[in-house]
Amino acid sequence: MTQRVQGVVARGKGDSVTTETIVIPDPGPNDVIVAVQACGVCHTDLHYREGGINDEFPFLLGHEAAGVVEQVGSGVDTVAVGDFVVLNWRAVCGRCRACKKGKPWYCFDTHNASVKMTLEDGTELSPALGIGAFAEKTLVHEGQCTKVDPESDPAVVGLLGCGVMAGLGAAMNTGNVGRGDSVAVIGCGGVGVGAIAGAKLAGATTIIAVDVDAGKLETAKELGATHTIDASSGDVVTAIQELTDGFGADVVIDAVGRPETWRQAFYARDLAGTVVLVGVPTPEMTLEMPLIDFFSHGGSLKSSWYGDALPERDFPTLVNLYRQGRLPLEQFVTERVGLGDVEAAFATMKKGAVLRSVVVL
Known part of the structure; x- marks a missing residue:
């Protein structure tokens, strides 16, 4: 059964973002629906909005995220409903020439969800870095989900999804x-x-x-x-x-x-x-x-x-170091904002006044 949630969309180059209804289809065999708990506002999202990545508008923005697995496809075996995960944009394939050489952090064929999220009128959305997490829920490939310590603060550990890990x-x-x-x-x-x-x-x-x-x-x-x-x-x-x-x-x-x-x-x-x-x-x-x-x-x-990261190797280790007090990830969170505050967060970012604004859902 499809779901309808609220998400932040960039409809055109340089246009202010809008909060709109997003339609999430049933997950494909290896796809996962994640209830997003927090998502950092990264400069890459601003690049998407300004047409600096590509022109595949409309974009569902957001990618530095953490949340809880809510639904899984029939073939998913790496995560389960209820798992607390950090999302990543390097879901390695295991088959390309980089993976076969034992260098999966260079994977040339990373996975994304097999079906598209859309607007209510059926317009397909391009999720930022294959994630699209400025939304109450998002649809990703199971390989984009890395299980970490569930006692962690989502606003903090979600930042490993991009800039801090880089x-x-x-x-x-x-x-x-x-x-x-x-x-x-x-x-x-x-x-x-x-x-x-x-x-x-x-x-x-x-x-x-x-x-x-x-x-x-x-x-x-x-x-x-x-x-x-x-x-x-x-x-x-x-x-x-x-x-x-x-x-x-x-x-x-x-x-x-x-x-x-x-x-x-x-x-x-x-x-x-x-x-x-x-x-x-x-x-x-x-x-x-x-x-x-x-x-x-x-x-x-x-x-x-991406810091030559291998999420399944690096995320749990870094989260454990954070939990032990040896890596001060919490200092990267400058402010916590709502889903409707993304445009304002972009303006704050341009002023260089924050390390990270984080959308908390």
């Missing part, structure tokens, strides 16, 4: 930060401070936060930064080198994703150091640099998608 993973998975390493993070929004928290958790001893916003730098210190650099007041590369005995950092993470910040990351690393790009560039951005510099510096230049 930052943590950029440091711990992609950057392979280890004990005693020096790490610099350029850009201290939600992803950047996630990388700082990940670097601390991994045992880095020098953690340098770089931003132009004093408030963000203060938050970075609260989450593990040992040093801060105001990028508006001097040369970032020189400042990072001065804090690392003149050599540069072992790992530099660009959480902004602009040519100028990537160039800073490249030159601010030690010889044979690692650069991790986790900030998302726009399609028109280009980079021109002397090829000899790539050769002479050595090391690794990496891009990090």
Whole structure:
């Protein structure tokens, strides 16, 4: 039997979002209906609204979510009704060339629900990142549900669904930060401070936060930064080198994703150091640099998608660390808002006044 719930929809490029009735069909054999308890307001949702992802409007926004499994398809065997889950957009297939190589975090054929949610007039919705969780309930593939400790706060652990995991993973998975390493993070929004928290958790001893916003730098210190650099007041590369005995950092993470910040990351690393790009560039951005510099510096230049996360491996571990008080995920939640407040949350996000607004249902 189909269900009707309220959800947040972006109907056209740049249009203000609206709260509308969403029709959820019966789940397919491997699909799951989840009653959403909380969903973070991520910059990717704003990209969808502004046409920066694709033009497959209307979109059902929201993807950083946690909730309870309410109904399962006939073939579902990984979760059951009543399970508390964090949703993810990397439901690995197990069959593609990446999965067969033992690198499922690069899966090239991830799963989504087999049937579409719609508006009341039958118009099919495109769920953000295959999730669409600014809604009272949503329909996803069973592989998009990761069971975690049910005593966790949904507003907190749901953030692992995207931005916070991207930052943590950029440091711990992609950057392979280890004990005693020096790490610099350029850009201290939600992803950047996630990388700082990940670097601390991994045992880095020098953690340098770089931003132009004093408030963000203060938050970075609260989450593990040992040093801060105001990028508006001097040369970032020189400042990072001065804090690392003149050599540069072992790992530099660009959480902004602009040519100028990537160039800073490249030159601010030690010889044979690692650069991790986790900030998302726009399609028109280009980079021109002397090829000899790539050769002479050595090391690794990496891009990090979703923090190279494998949700079934990483989410339960990180939630347990949070529950033990070793990972302060709760500090990423700046405010809790209602389903009708998403447009206002976008405006707050643009001002850089929050790490995360979280819609609580």
